[in-house]
Amino acid sequence: MPDETVGQPVSYAAWAALDWGNEKHAWALEAADSEALEQGQIEATPEAVDLWVAGLAQRFGGKLVAVALEQARGGLLYMLAKYEHLVLHPVHPTSLARYREAFSPSGAKDDPPDARLLLDFLRRHPEQLRPWEPDTPQTRTIQFLAEDRRMLVDEKTRQTHRLRDRLKLYFPQIVAWFDDLDSPLVGDLLRSWPTLPELQKADPATLRRFFHQHNCRSNERLEERLQQIRQALPATRDAAVLQAGVSLVKILVDQIAALRQGIDELDRQLAELFGQHEDEALYPSLPGAGPAPGSAR
Secondary structure, three states: OOOOOOOOOOOOOEEEEEEOOOOEEEEEEEEOOOOOOEEEEEEOOHHHHHHHHHHHHHHOOOOOEEEEEEOOOHHHHHHHOOOOOEEEEEEOHHHHHHHHHHHOOOOOOOHHHHHHHHHHHHHHOHHHOOOOOOOOHHHHHHHHHHHHHHHHHHHHHHHHHHHHHHHHHHOHHHHHHOOOOOOHHHHHHHHHOOOHHHHHHOOHHHHHHHHHHOOOOOHHHHHHHHHHHHHOOOOOOOHHHHHHHHHHHHHHHHHHHHHHHHHHHHHHHHHHHHHHOOOHHHHHHOOOOOOOOOOOO
16 A cells, blocks of 8 residues: 655545445545546445446556545445555544534535545645555454454343343342343243243252252352242232243343354454464553453353
8 A cells, every 4th residue: 555654745646535325425536637526426336336446447547546435434445445546545534524514514414515525635634644554354353353242242231231121020030139131041041930930830959950050059059049039929910011021031031142152252263363463462461451341151
């Protein structure tokens, strides 16, 4: 990737900007040999983008074209990264928003003006933008996996909150008895005995075996829990609350289990990649490094 910070500035045959859209991408362009502003739209498909980029290569003889695009639109960035004659200049969304305010105090946004705005930012303030230089595939894979892991952890937290809220309606003892509602123990218990009456009908020997299988081996704590189960009173006998609650809880515990499994898999892949990375020794000293929160228990 050309570096504008070393030696002579890069000479571009044209400057362009692409503003991402769900259905269409708006573009704006200014050729180096013309002061005319060109604008248009292309379909938001890889094929349409490829055709547009090929047109630039043919028109400018394969010479370099600077392209500005909003940094938050990562999909478009990676789509354009494979073309050697494009020099990508990601613009941070905050910078673009501030620049937009200077031209549109109301903050109104529509796609074609944003393409022109990106182009104007690229042409007037090139010193504030650096050509995109991607990290190694290994480093970018770690970044993607870490972001995906955080997404799964956040989703597991949301589903656990939903589980807690529903259990409080008809089976609040579970919330009081167990700290980790997203644990395999709670999930398996609710699959087998989704209501208090069903749990109370279970044979004590069956419950002891269940808790032992889930590494609850303190006899004193186990007997205390069995006593709590025997003495508990149902929060409600409303058939509608119970039927709907059981249906939702079974769905939620399955979703939480799938998310927990997914987090475990990403943890495995991240550990493997960290172990192979050339900067492995540096990671423990970075802020936030160490055992990641949200791992399956």
